[in-house]
Amino acid sequence: MPDPSGRRVRADARANEDKLLAxxxxxFARDGAAATLKQIAEDAGVGIGTLYxxxxxREQLVDATYRYExxxxxxxxxxLLRDLPADRALRAWMSEVLDYLAAKHGMAETLKALLRDDERLGSQTRAQLTDAVEEFRLAAVAQGAVREDVASSDILMALAGVTLAAGDVRQRAQAERLLDLLMDGITRPGRWRAATGS
Known part of the structure; x- marks a missing residue:
């Protein structure tokens, strides 16, 4: 299997890389900028030499971790779509976005420089996330759960607003409530409240 640079990577090397990135x-989510490469290598169960x-x-690790996540x-x-109705799947995915952003916040300073130096990285990420939301949206519309007039880009923008307002780990309960309000706005009238019993 090729790595992002196009080189082929042995299966054991790929497994080590996946462990390192996870x-x-x-x-980064737990320790933020204080996360050390030594600790990451230990957590992954590999030697520091393997990481290096x-x-x-560190910049290359942050770049790869961001893309991996x-x-x-x-x-x-x-x-998620296989296991849940489409609207429930979308809502579950939104909670996973909060976890994803916790890691992103931990890489914030380095990631900011990377995004400044590589404009394509930000646009590629937005495109990937928009495509994911669109997959949920189309399935939910087909199931009659989500309003047809709601655009995936608007859902993603509203989700970004929630994470901006309540993205700190200490605000998780509030963020989850805001996600329920978001779902209430994009689903057919009364459907989300009825489904969640709220």
Whole structure:
């Protein structure tokens, strides 16, 4: 399997990379900017040399972790739609977005510089997230759960507003309530309140 640079990567190397990126996402969410590469390597169960061979700088690790987490989040659409009605699947995914942003906040300073230097990174991320929301929206419209006049870009923008207003981990309960208000606004009248019993 090729890596983002087009090189082929051995299965064991790919497994180590996935472990490193998953550990990095957790560390950045937990420790923020204080997350150390040494701790990330320990959490992943690999040596620090393995981390440095794959990600020689912190910036490269942050870049790869951001891309990895975005791809992982967007890949959740099919499993959620398989297991839940489309509107419930979308709402569950929104909660996962809060977890995704916790890691992103932990990488904020480095990520800000990366996004400034690579404008395509931000636009690619928005496109991926919009496509994920569109998959949920189309399924929910087909099931009669979501209003047809609601655009995926508007749902994503409203979701961004929730995370901006209540993105701190200490505001999680409030963020979840705001997500329910968002769902109440995009679903057919009365449907979300009836489905959630609120």
């Amino acid at each position: 550990a990095a996402a957790l560390a 061979r794959r990600f020689p700088t 975005t791809a992982r989040l967007c890949a959740r659409t099919s499993p």
